[in-house]
Amino acid sequence: MKQEKISALQLFYVMVGFEIGNTMIFGIGAEAKQDAWLSIGIGMLFGLILMFVYTKLSAYYPGDTLVQMIPKIIGKYLAFPVNIVYLLYFAYLASTACRDFGELIVSTILVETPIAVVIVSFMVLMIYCLRGGVEAFGRMGEVVFPVYMFAIVVIWILLLSVQEFNINNITPVLGNGVKPVLKEVFPNTITFPFGETIIITMFFPVLNKKQNARKIGMAVILIGGILLTLNSIMNLCVLGPEIYANVNFPLLAATRQVTIADFLERFDALIILMMVAGVFFKVGGWTYGAAVGIAQVLNVKNHRSILLAIGTIIPPLSLLHASNYAEHLEVGAKFITMYLHIPLQIIIPFLLFSIAFIRNKFKPKKVLN
Template sequence: MKVEKISRLQLFYLMTGFVLGTAMILGLGHEAKQDSWIFILIGMSSSLIIMAVYTQLASYYPGDSLAQMLPKLLGKFLSYPIILLYIFHFTYSAARGSRELGELIDSTILSETPLVVIIGSFMALMVYCLRGGVETFGRMAEIVFPIYLFSLILIWILLFSVDQFSLKNLTPILGNGVTPVLKKAVPTAINFPFGETIVVLLFFPFLTHNGPVRKICMSFLLVGGVLLTINSIMLIAILGPEIYNFDLFSLLSATQMVSVADFLERFDALVILLMVSGVFFKVGGFILAAAIATSHLFKLKQTRSVVLGLGTIIVPLSSITALSYVEHLEFGFKFYVPYVHTVLQIILPILFLCIAFIRKKLGSK
């Protein structure tokens, strides 16, 4: 495989955008209503422990991606089906992200355009960008993310001008106690979006300087979590907990209420552009992780053809997985996130770390 390198700053931009990604479209903790920001903080805090597992595992096998370290951990025959499982997970997650963006575009600015055309166009752009590999993706993140962050802060400033803005909508805080919020947050808030950062295990070998990566990983989780928390507080303060609970695109709905002196209005395009940028990070990270894992599994020298193949699969996959957007969300949050994510992003990595620790102890003796 061609030697490609990204800096730690590029990895930080890429992964912070990845954390925000589709979470900006879907919102987080709707079922927790006015306590959704606490829901996010619980997920972020718990995910720091999971990230410690990921980084410790990587420290046992420096220079190896997840697909390279598993054969050393589990042996050739046992590791192959698990790697294939992760490849499918990354591919399907990319398809889900594409579907969510497609539904957003379809319900707002391109209501007469078939969903498959919207997703296909986005995927063509995605494949074109990712054929350059990790290095190109990292450079794009370095350019796009600061603009993304500036646009997000600008939207928050505009939201302060909405007449309905009231922090009283955040009360009562923990009105039913902390236990109901904990039950909702664990493991859902850990798995989405924070646990999905397991893809970073595929990017570690491309860092320019080998060494401890825990600090940079904790940083993008903290920054991403704080930004999502602030966004949740802003939306609840405007929409109220009840509307926030049922609104499919809460950030867009809140921004549509902005009117500065009855002159500056209709900032929908800015929000949609912001969300497209976030999905670019999320879907791009998943596709690239799947492509790297596939290349390592089958000992390919490049990822360009793999990215093209994955893009071809993702377009129909995103369309056939659910008949409607409501069904798509229901399957995701009631089955895929609480069960599949928990196994692949929490249980298996902890098991891998235990095996690596035992192997290290036995090897030292």
Template structure:
């Protein structure tokens, strides 16, 4: 593993940028209609509880990443197999986010540019960034965190002053009862994006103040969850439930409706700028943990040697995992959540925690 060290504020920023990444891009919670924001808040709450599973594992093995302590808990061979499956999972998820990023740009601005070209430019930038080290990525995150919030405040203000907000679109609350909200929570908002905190089990040992892990990560989950819920409320209030559910990129549609003083309009560039920043950090973190995990499993002293081949794998996976964006989304909702997210984010970590408890019941966990 790279000998990187980051502080608590940098970890907090990375969590927020990662969680918001592509979650604001798509219409999260659309299955719950105008109650999407409730489903998102439920997902956030469950995500915090799930993080305590990851945090407790970190307390047992504060100096080891996920791929190492899996072997400590389950044994070398079983542990190595599970760790390899996690690396494949991280690569696959990086590919999905890269596909989201490319699809938006090719369907809105770069309509004549092949998806492969857009994705290649993004992955090359990420390979270069990760080659410089995780500490550099964390420091860049602090800069872009401020830029994103300036864009968000500016965009919200323009939407408000444009008279697009109609809160009656959110009413009646729970018109169809709790069933669609709970269903959407279990199938979508629990695992995406809040269950995706599993990636940080690979980087928590980098924190130079281990006692601040809990505060930084939970703070990041809460802030990003509230931001995503507010975004959903704004989209539903501006577009109405039907258009919110049907739109592939609801926030882009909302921003496209801004028209102020007969000259402030066509502000899609604000959304695109956020997209590039958010997409970059989410893909970069997924990609980094895949590289670091592979280096850990296969005993590479210099993990940079794995950067380019894994980057190429992510690139080609992003353009081949689905023949169209509709198929990509359908696969994400009906296949990935059930057969990948639930096992890797929830079931396996809970089993690991139970096993770790029995293995370490006579030892003191640290730090406390």
């Protein structure tokens, strides 16, 4: 069977959409108060270091996904439990992204609709797209990403018209010192969303020109980080640091302040459009990574058959891991970041990179006769 490929531009669209996906609507870096945007910018710099590690691993093992690299680095017996943890991690984060999407939809436009119906309906469409193959996913990225960017640019322009918009809301810079900023950078902004780009290691093998892998990875972190930083600044200028830190969806709250000529208002539809597009990338990326990884661990030739099984697991998992949205956020802050993000995005990849680097450094050189 011919192996599917995606272009560098398609991978860029998919990964930037994945990085900023559902992140745009959250108040990331909120504990840094008016310096939230600064914590995102610094987190982006550390994200570049992580991306260097991810792309370097792929350079050491070209053509391999993360799941295929790990046995070659640490041996198949030790690799098996590590791979299982990564696959569960991918599937679990797909479920949390679905929960974020469902909570936003039922709290805004479909208030009478059970959240289970929203999540299941979205997941059916997601699996339908992914079963078309990674090429279909890449082409959808080309269509959906411009829609996402159009929505966010329109929202930013509208926010500039808000009467409460005040650039002084982001001053004084480092007014509370550097410590709150650094506490937000690690572990929060470095892991969410920049560390989550570890999923790109599951896409590198299908890239048609693998020599572009590092350029794409670095561009994803830079462009995504800049967009998130600008979004944080816009939200802070409209809401102020206190409100920014105390609402579930700051971008939605800021957009609701928009009123044009006392006639046009309630631009919630733009936020919903952006969220649907963003979650498409987020859930799609995690689900694809989980399906491909499971297929490789089980030696199944076609991962599409596994997508149906994953698609039936993710919706109930998204509902069962927390009884309400407040608990969902608490689980994310106290459990996912400390016990999943840090080990799986930072510690294990750095260990794998160190071992791969040493092996590559001392690998016997082939002698040409």
